[in-house]
Amino acid sequence: MHPYNLRYLFYAVSPAETTFDSIADVKDYQEMMSPTMLLLIVVSMLLDKKNYAFNDTAINYITVLLYLLFKFSGNLMGIGLYCVVYEKVHLFELDIHNPWVWFLAFLTQDLIYYLGHRAMHEFGIFWIFHEMHHSSEYINFSTAVRKPAYMELGSTCFNLLQAVIIPPQLFMVHRHLNFIYQFWLHNEYTPSLGPLEYIFCTPSNHRVHHGRNPYCIDRNYGGVLIIWDRLFGTFAAERKHEKIARSIKFFLIAKCHMRDENGKEYFPGFWNKFCSIFAPVGWLPGKKTRRFFVWKHLEDTTEGIPEVDYSKPKYDPETPFAEKVYSFVGAIFLVMFYAEINHKRMNMGYFDLSMQIGLVVFAGETASDYLDRQYVMINPLDVAYLMRWYSLPLVLMTAMSLPTLAYFKWRDKLALSKEVTGRSPDG
Numbered sequence: 001m002h003p004y005n006l007r008y009l010f011y012a013v014s015p016a017e018t019t020f021d022s023i024a025d026v027k028d029y030q031e032m033m034s035p036t037m038l039l040l041i042v043v044s045m046l047l048d049k050k051n052y053a054f055n056d057t058a059i060n061y062i063t064v065l066l067y068l069l070f071k072f073s074g075n076l077m078g079i080g081l082y083c084v085v086y087e088k089v090h091l092f093e094l095d096i097h098n099p100w101v102w103f104l105a106f107l108t109q110d111l112i113y114y115l116g117h118r119a120m121h122e123f124g125i126f127w128i129f130h131e132m133h134h135s136s137e138y139i140n141f142s143t144a145v146r147k148p149a150y151m152e153l154g155s156t157c158f159n160l161l162q163a164v165i166i167p168p169q170l171f172m173v174h175r176h177l178n179f180i181y182q183f184w185l186h187n188e189y190t191p192s193l194g195p196l197e198y199i200f201c202t203p204s205n206h207r208v209h210h211g212r213n214p215y216c217i218d219r220n221y222g223g224v225l226i227i228w229d230r231l232f233g234t235f236a237a238e239r240k241h242e243k244i245a246r247s248i249k250f251f252l253i254a255k256c257h258m259r260d261e262n263g264k265e266y267f268p269g270f271w272n273k274f275c276s277i278f279a280p281v282g283w284l285p286g287k288k289t290r291r292f293f294v295w296k297h298l299e300d301t302t303e304g305i306p307e308v309d310y311s312k313p314k315y316d317p318e319t320p321f322a323e324k325v326y327s328f329v330g331a332i333f334l335v336m337f338y339a340e341i342n343h344k345r346m347n348m349g350y351f352d353l354s355m356q357i358g359l360v361v362f363a364g365e366t367a368s369d370y371l372d373r374q375y376v377m378i379n380p381l382d383v384a385y386l387m388r389w390y391s392l393p394l395v396l397m398t399a400m401s402l403p404t405l406a407y408f409k410w411r412d413k414l415a416l417s418k419e420v421t422g423r424s425p426d427g
Contacts, residue, residue, distance in 0.1 A: 129154025
């Protein structure tokens with residue numbers, strides 16, 4: 001967590017230090033920068049509490065743990081497939097130590113990121129790989145790490161396009177650095193950066209990307225460079241006098257069952273419903289589309305988008321202090337559990353590894369549901385800890401936390417019952 005490493009957030013690296021002879025030598029820059037990112041999130045929370053909601057931030061924390069847990073598998077599949085494809089289809093050998101080749105890989109990775117990112121917003125079925133990232137009503141450093149664990153699956157097919165010319169070592173380096181650069185773009189503090197806005201992705205133009213105001217829809221897909229948006233017509237500058245609202249919640253399954261004002265289905269029958277998930281995400285019968293690359297996008301992205309109702313408060317359910325403490329302590333142990341898996345995963349059997357990953361996923365999902373006030377009968381987080389019988393502190397923590405959790409759930413159900421029926425569950 002050396003201060004010198006902050007430069008990676010801004011892609012401030014040289015070709016010489018980020019060029020490796022073999023794929024095995026490539027540093028995992030994402031893993032290396034994770035503690036720094038976590039520290040920046042904590043500092044940001046302390047300095048700007050109003051831009052963080054406890055439940056929302058806790059869920060972001062859980063999603064990044066799951067993302068990191070599966071990143072290994074996703075990277076293994078992605079880079080393994082990339083190496084195979086590169087060996088079969090690359091047109092010529094490039095000198096990886098040539099700075100111009102390094103720069104070419106940088107441009108190629110950023111263009112491919114633009115295409116993949118745009119596809120996830122416009123090409124129906126690909127939205128499922130990205131919807132989680134846009135489901136928060138906040139934009140802060142914790143939002144930057146709000147990524148689904150299966151996101152790597154959606155980007156792999158686009159990454160393979162680089163295999164025609166880019167060696168795997170350079171592909172991996174720029175893939176990591178492109179991801180890291182986008183972390184600092186998620187903030188409300190940084191103003192417009194003047195001339196840099198014409199070339200680079202900045203917090204200002206990325207705030208537009210996360211907006212649900214009509215002019216923000218399907219805009220500013222770039223990762224490091226904003227020039228791709230300017231070239232392909234998807235750029236929009238932030239409007240100083242129009243407050244941007246966040247959160248784009250649009251589920252493809254819900255789209256299949258949408259009805260018009262007369263109650264008639266937009267997509268009657270199985271076949272029409274099936275085809276609708278491959279159409280542009282916001283498409284409905286009657287909306288005009290235009291082809292881009294291998295998919296279609298809406299000609300008018302503002303059509304049918306309602307104006308923002310600023311009177312509605314942001315998502316921020318009240319969480320008692322005791323529950324915050326409980327969640328914080330549970331999160332620490334969840335990190336310990338994740339760290340142990342990550343440390344031993346290469347030496348663990350397939351069944352043992354699958355079971356322990358399953359416990360973390362189950363625990364994380366349950367914790368998310370609980371923070372979202374979607375109750376379950378038991379807390380698998382505690383079960384996961386209890387199964388690690390050889391760790392006495394975790395067993396003691398479980399013994400103390402189960403009654404606490406039971407009390408929290410009973411109290412909230414009691415309050416809900418009184419609100420709905422005017423009496424207690426026992427009355």
